[in-house]
Amino acid sequence: MSATPDSEIGTARIHQEEILEAAALCFMERGYNASSIDDVARRLGSTKGRIYHHYRSKADLFADVYRYGMELNAAAIKPLCGAYDDPVEKLKAMAKVHCLTMLRTRPFQRCVWEGVSLLMRGATTPEQRETLEELQGLRESYATRFREVMEGAKAMGKADFESSGIALQIFLMALNSPIFWYSPRETDDEDKLDEIASRCTRFALQGLGIKKEYLQDV
Amino acid sequence: MSATPDSEIGTARIHQEEILEAAALCFMERGYNASSIDDVARRLGSTKGRIYHHYRSKADLFADVYRYGMELNAAAIKPLCGAYDDPVEKLKAMAKVHCLTMLRTRPFQRCVWEGVSLLMRGATTPEQRETLEELQGLRESYATRFREVMEGAKAMGKADFESSGIALQIFLMALNSPIFWYSPRETDDEDKLDEIASRCTRFALQGLGIKKEYLQDV
DNA sequence: CTTGGAGCATACTACCGGGTATGTTGTCAA
DNA sequence: TTGACAACATACCCGGTAGTATGCTCCAAG
Numbered sequence: 381m382s383a384t385p386d387s388e389i390g391t392a393r394i395h396q397e398e399i400l401e402a403a404a405l406c407f408m409e410r411g412y413n414a415s416s417i418d419d420v421a422r423r424l425g426s427t428k429g430r431i432y433h434h435y436r437s438k439a440d441l442f443a444d445v446y447r448y449g450m451e452l453n454a455a456a457i458k459p460l461c462g463a464y465d466d467p468v469e470k471l472k473a474m475a476k477v478h479c480l481t482m483l484r485t486r487p488f489q490r491c492v493w494e495g496v497s498l499l500m501r502g503a504t505t506p507e508q509r510e511t512l513e514e515l516q517g518l519r520e521s522y523a524t525r526f527r528e529v530m531e532g533a534k535a536m537g538k539a540d541f542e543s544s545g546i547a548l549q550i551f552l553m554a555l556n557s558p559i560f561w562y563s564p565r566e567t568d569d570e571d572k573l574d575e576i577a578s579r580c581t582r583f584a585l586q587g588l589g590i591k592k593e594y595l596q597d598v
Numbered sequence: 599m600s601a602t603p604d605s606e607i608g609t610a611r612i613h614q615e616e617i618l619e620a621a622a623l624c625f626m627e628r629g630y631n632a633s634s635i636d637d638v639a640r641r642l643g644s645t646k647g648r649i650y651h652h653y654r655s656k657a658d659l660f661a662d663v664y665r666y667g668m669e670l671n672a673a674a675i676k677p678l679c680g681a682y683d684d685p686v687e688k689l690k691a692m693a694k695v696h697c698l699t700m701l702r703t704r705p706f707q708r709c710v711w712e713g714v715s716l717l718m719r720g721a722t723t724p725e726q727r728e729t730l731e732e733l734q735g736l737r738e739s740y741a742t743r744f745r746e747v748m749e750g751a752k753a754m755g756k757a758d759f760e761s762s763g764i765a766l767q768i769f770l771m772a773l774n775s776p777i778f779w780y781s782p783r784e785t786d787d788e789d790k791l792d793e794i795a796s797r798c799t800r801f802a803l804q805g806l807g808i809k810k811e812y813l814q815d816v
Numbered sequence: 817c818t819t820g821g822a823g824c825a826t827a828c829t830a831c832c833g834g835g836t837a838t839g840t841t842g843t844c845a846a
Numbered sequence: 847t848t849g850a851c852a853a854c855a856t857a858c859c860c861g862g863t864a865g866t867a868t869g870c871t872c873c874a875a876g
Contacts, residue, residue: 409719413631496778557767587801588804
């Protein structure tokens with residue numbers, strides 16, 4: 381984590397991504413506390429030794445899953461940041477992409493969600509609390525991207541929410557909601573995910589008071 | 599739990615309500631798995647013995663917290679069920695009351711929420727799974743109340759969502775959302791809660807495509 | 817070829833927490 | 847007065863799990 385050259389960090393990441401995925405699946409299915417390191421190892425077809433070789437503790441592993449999930453989110457909306465003039469159009473695109481990312485990377489996003497809960501519960505060691513607050517910072521700066529665009533739309537008179545703090549919370553909650561009530565079926569293809577994301581996006585934007593005529597193409 | 603007369607069930611309930619409240623607070627703060635029975639007992643200023651005298655297991659205690667939370671919900675919307683002709687007016691009232699109940703009984707509602715997760719994760723014994731499915735039935739019949747009114751409003755052309763299944767999920771999620779992002783401040787009075795509930799209700803109803811002119815008084 | 821370290825597996829410890837078995841106290845009815 | 851039971855408290859057991867210590871193997875650099 382210090383003087384290692386980038387190439388080795390890259391290969392380490394590749395090795396660890398397999399662990400990250402297994403951990404995300406376990407944490408999603410049973411929750412953080414109910415999942416044991418042995419569960420994660422079993423899913424990998426290996427043993428604890430492998431995991432503790434890469435991570436110093438269970439909390440460290442969870443933090444990395446969280447971080448990876450947030451990286452996926454940030455990467456998904458990054459191309460959109462400089463590509464729009466109209467805030468409403470930008471918000472439409474960001475919301476849709478965000479929701480699709482939720483659906484596509486559900487296990488990681490569930491961990492991000494539980495990470496927020498763990499933070500609010502404050503049941504961690506001071507050291508781990510510092511790490512989680514750093515990760516919480518990632519999430520807040522991500523949310524700020526949305527807040528700015530929301531307020532841009534409001535300034536143009538195309539949205540009419542009042543408290544941007546509350547509106548942002550409900551807005552993101554509507555977009556995040558499929559990670560809870562959606563469970564993938566074998567018959568579900570990319571079009572199905574796109575349809576679900578469209579429904580969520582329309583709901584969320586209408587909730588902000590954006591008129592339906594702006595939302596034909598979501 | 600069998601041949602006990604109603605009066606004794608009543609007094610038992612009174613004794614147990616104190617336990618229920620402590621358990622709800624613990625489960626809210628640290629989650630089900632991370633909360634020990636000793637934690638709940640400590641909060642009560644007593645020991646495990648008291649809890650295990652009233653509940654056969656930790657899962658039983660949690661189930662009762664869940665049940666109590668759902669009873670609070672059902673009781674809150676019950677007076678509204680026969681009181682409206684216009685589905686939109688009825689939906690407005692139900693949504694507002696539901697959201698207020700979320701804010702007022704947050705610890706219990708967080709347990710109801712985690713109960714849903716535990717069910718979906720399916721990490722329980724077959725016997726406990728039966729209990730949780732019964733409780734899940736309570737929740738579904740509660741949700742059905744909202745679904746029917748939503749479809750009534752849609753039939754009148756006053757709402758324009760497409761899939762009522764998805765719309766219901768997002769709608770309830772928006773109304774439930776304050777149990778996650780709201781934490782009470784000392785300065786918050788009843789008016790503050792009412793304002794938050796209004797904001798959530800407006801967002802949720804607008805998300806369903808209900809026009810703003812119908813929502814002046816929420 | 818050897819040596820050191822990465823990448824694991826194996827074996828073990830220590831502790832926490834759910835559950836139980838049993839003791840203690842107050843109350844109330846016969 | 848007593849006995850019976852509710853409502854707890856105390857003391858204990860034991861399985862599961864985070865974390866550690868150590869062993870094994872392969873590969874690459876010297």
